[in-house]
Amino acid sequence: MDDNPVQLAVVMLVNRAGELLLQLRDEHAPNFPNMWALPGGHIEPGETPEQAAPRELMEEASLRPDSPLRLFLVQPVPEHHRVKHYFYGMTSAVQDDVVLGEGAAMVFTPAEQVFEGREFTPGTALAITEFLASAEYAQLRERA
Ligand SMILES: Nc1nc2c([nH]c(=O)n2[C@H]2C[C@H](O)[C@@H](COP(=O)(O)OP(=O)(O)OP(=O)(O)O)O2)c(=O)[nH]1
DSSP states (O other): OOSSOEEEEEEEEEOTTSOEEEEEOOTTOSSSTTOEEOSEEEOOTTOOHHHHHHHHHHHHHOOOOSSOOEEEEEEEEGGGTEEEEEEEEEOOOOGGGOOOOSSSEEEEEOGGGTTSSOOBOTTHHHHHHHHHTSHHHHHHHHHO
């Protein structure tokens, strides 16, 4: 039984070149230090996942999506007592627009390089794999 799992909102933000924004967690992070992740974090009490996702993106990268983020996947991770809400969206921002607010790095990464030598937080690699193969990602690429 996992009665009250921690609720997280994370963002798969794609730029006009089709690159995905990835966060490297810093060495002092209490959980999963030095691992790759998506920008995101805890959904605060009274906050919806739809509110938490753009807030975390602003706090951690100083970026806004071009249009409202959409939900891609809700993923239970019972072994870590978490539920992760994955949102996606497009930005016309470029790497120089990123202001690192949390973590050791925040980088737009070409899709074919996402899995090159990176260890991801639980559930993240699976969600990114599904997203990069999805109609949702293909549609963003068509509109870029
Ligand atoms: N940002 C992020 N955190 C993740 C991912 N996967 C995953 O298990 N986590 C975990 C790590 C942390 O235990 C938790 C999020 O913590 P955080 O420190 O990044 O979030 P936060 O901004 O809410 O931080 P705080 O308010 O607790 O200081 O979720 C992911 O893809 N991105």
